[in-house]
């Protein structure tokens with residue numbers, strides 16, 4: 001089978017790694033891919049937003065399954081376009097992808113289907129927003145409606161900050177397209193975790209848990225990033241949550257998809273806040289998380305192609321997924337300055353010096369004159385599995401000593417309590 005993967009990050013490299021182990025997959029293509037993916041398949045230089053090019057590519061190369069990594073092409077309707085032309089896609093259609101593409105839509109969906117979530121109000125102009133603000137206490141959460149690449153949520157400690165944020169979002173247009181509508185939200189306490197599930201709109205199958213580390217510095221200090229490392233399983237997820245999550249979140253979610261006629265075939269990533277044995281949904285993402293996927297794929301024992309094909313063809317009910325009991329870890333090597341501005345084009349050395357049980361996924365790299373250079377804020381994901389977190393941490397941090405580029409930065413506390 002020939003598979004096309006859309007995207008260029010560590011998440012997509014991890015998916016390709018799993019696909020490369022499949023007994024069914026004979027060819028892997030990526031648009032645009034990265035130098036790590038290029039060792040497992042063929043990369044084709046085009047934009048993930050060039051839907052017409054992707055359709056033409058699928059037809060010319062007789063692709064059997066297209067797997068979409070990032071949210072932007074899904075929200076643009078890539079799955080709809082490919083499906084309409086008779087091609088199989090892992091990734092939801094545009095209407096279902098709006099669960100991530102519009103936070104206002106997503107909150108209304110949760111309310112309509114009794115999925116527990118923070119109290120909220122959607123507003124689309126500054127005057128109404130200021131009036132509605134009076135209904136909330138502080139801190140209040142203000143969220144831009146549309147896709148904002150992680151920059152659209154502000155937790156406001158007091159009214160001054162809230163007013164200033166509303167002004168920026170609704171009058172100054174700080175987030176351009178993402179900020180025309182704003183969601184005001186009750187601030188939730190508890191501990192945050194996420195649950196990734198495969199679903200084909202009929203069946204939903206949770207994956208093993210993973211814990212992200214969002215802040216740039218050790219001890220969860222400093223500004224938020226795309227994610228500085230992950231471990232799986234998530235040691236903070238209470239053991240007895242399965243039934244609660246099924247009854248209170250997953251069942252109403254599936255009922256909601258059905259009632260609203262949303263065709264969802266892919267990964268639903270549910271951001272949760274857990275307190276006193278109950279969970280509330282913070283947000284939905286409609287694709288694999290990055291870097292959660294890196295550790296989840298390392299624990300997957302079943303053939304990923306079977307799972308993805310079954311998801312795309314609505315036969316997930318026939319699939320059993322088995323997972324390794326091992327612990328998996330991933331530490332992100334970032335560029336100096338990230339998540340602010342950072343240099344690019346710095347040579348990376350030592351990639352071939354790591355032990356064979358270390359897997360290095362490429363997140364932001366580029367090949368120039370047969371050298372691998374940095375090409376993003378998050379550059380590499382150094383990953384492995386083992387019998388304990390301690391073993392995994394030791395192996396990863398030893399490997400990190402062997403890899404180098406100017407300004408290499410990582411958190412030292414990934415997987416520490």
Ligand SMILES: Nc1ncnc2c1ncn2[C@@H]1O[C@H](COP(=O)(O)OP(=O)(O)O)[C@@H](O)[C@H]1O
Pocket residue numbers: 118141149150151152153185186187188189192271282283
């Ligand atoms: N209602 C809320 N209460 C407390 N914290 C929140 C709330 N909503 C969001 N957050 C915090 O803000 C972060 C980003 O919000 P989220 O809804 O996940 O948006 P996005 O990932 O699109 O930026 C969350 O991971 C969480 O830490």
Ligand SMILES: [Mg+2]
Pocket residue numbers: 271283
């Ligand atoms: Mg989020």
